[in-house]
Amino acid sequence: MLSIIHLVLVFVVLVVLNELFRLSKWFTLAAFILLPLVMSFAVWPSTTGVGTSVDTWFHWAKLYSVVVAAAGFTFMRFTSLGEKSYAKAFPPLILALNILEAVVRDFELGITAGGAWHFMNGLAGLFSILAISGWTGIFSEKKDKHDLLWLDMTKLWIIAYDVWNLSYIYFCVPEHATYGISVLLACTVPSLFIKKGTWIQARAYTLGLWMMYIMTFNRFVDTPGVTLMLPESTALKYVFAVLSLGLNGWLVLVHLKKILGEKDFRPGKVLYTA
Numbered sequence: 385m386l387s388i389i390h391l392v393l394v395f396v397v398l399v400v401l402n403e404l405f406r407l408s409k410w411f412t413l414a415a416f417i418l419l420p421l422v423m424s425f426a427v428w429p430s431t432t433g434v435g436t437s438v439d440t441w442f443h444w445a446k447l448y449s450v451v452v453a454a455a456g457f458t459f460m461r462f463t464s465l466g467e468k469s470y471a472k473a474f475p476p477l478i479l480a481l482n483i484l485e486a487v488v489r490d491f492e493l494g495i496t497a498g499g500a501w502h503f504m505n506g507l508a509g510l511f512s513i514l515a516i517s518g519w520t521g522i523f524s525e526k527k528d529k530h531d532l533l534w535l536d537m538t539k540l541w542i543i544a545y546d547v548w549n550l551s552y553i554y555f556c557v558p559e560h561a562t563y564g565i566s567v568l569l570a571c572t573v574p575s576l577f578i579k580k581g582t583w584i585q586a587r588a589y590t591l592g593l594w595m596m597y598i599m600t601f602n603r604f605v606d607t608p609g610v611t612l613m614l615p616e617s618t619a620l621k622y623v624f625a626v627l628s629l630g631l632n633g634w635l636v637l638v639h640l641k642k643i644l645g646e647k648d649f650r651p652g653k654v655l656y657t658a
Contacts, residue, residue: 398570466524501625533581
């Protein structure tokens with residue numbers, strides 16, 4: 385029961401904080417600039433040692449890349465930076481980097497530990513990168529909550545990404561797989577049902593918070609009874625891998641068909657919301 389409550393709380397707290405980040409520039413900058421600076425020197429060196437679930441290069445790379453993304457998106461939201469054409473390349477680049485980090489880790493474990501599912505999911509991640517589109521249409525609203533909007537981020541892309549990412553977590557950090565569901569829903573639900581086009585913003589904020597949380601409290605997060613494990617099963621791994629590769633393969637085919645139909649091959653062209 386405690387594990388279920390924890391999963392629900394992770395989802396609810398991330399959604400609520402994401403809404404607060406939409407409201408306050410200074411609260412957001414404090415969370416993703418000041419807090420990481422303090423924690424990097426005062427806390428994380430003592431909470432991420434050998435034997436913890438966050439003692440790999442991947443967790444450190446993910447932590448800082450997503451914190452940089454969250455801070456960068458905030459500057460794009462509240463300054464003239466969001467109007468610059470060169471700045472519009474930042475969201476797709478940092479998104480592709482985050483996906484590529486996981487792809488490299490999948491391939492690394494596939495080589496060292498074995499398992500075709502790692503290679504299948506790594507390929508799915510590359511497909512996800514190939515299907516990123518429409519970043520030239522990214523803009524920051526100049527009223528209300530100043531959301532950073534990427535309207536060309538389709539529902540299909542988001543769902544395919546979620547399946548790929550959950551598969552990665554199950555394969556590479558299985559003790560966090562059910563947490564992955566809560567964290568992914570915390571950005572997917574707001575972007576689909578609260579404000580369309582805010583997925584990239586919500587993903588950076590919610591994932592950034594989650595990474596800081598597990599880097600700080602990983603021993604609690606991984607305590608038996610607090611964490612809920614998915615069953616360790618080769619068959620289930622293949623199910624995840626097939627779903628991930630199949631869905632992202634379909635995503636790329638849909639994307640290529642759209643490009644060919646538009647007959648415009650400029651990188652970043654808005655394809656779905658023009």
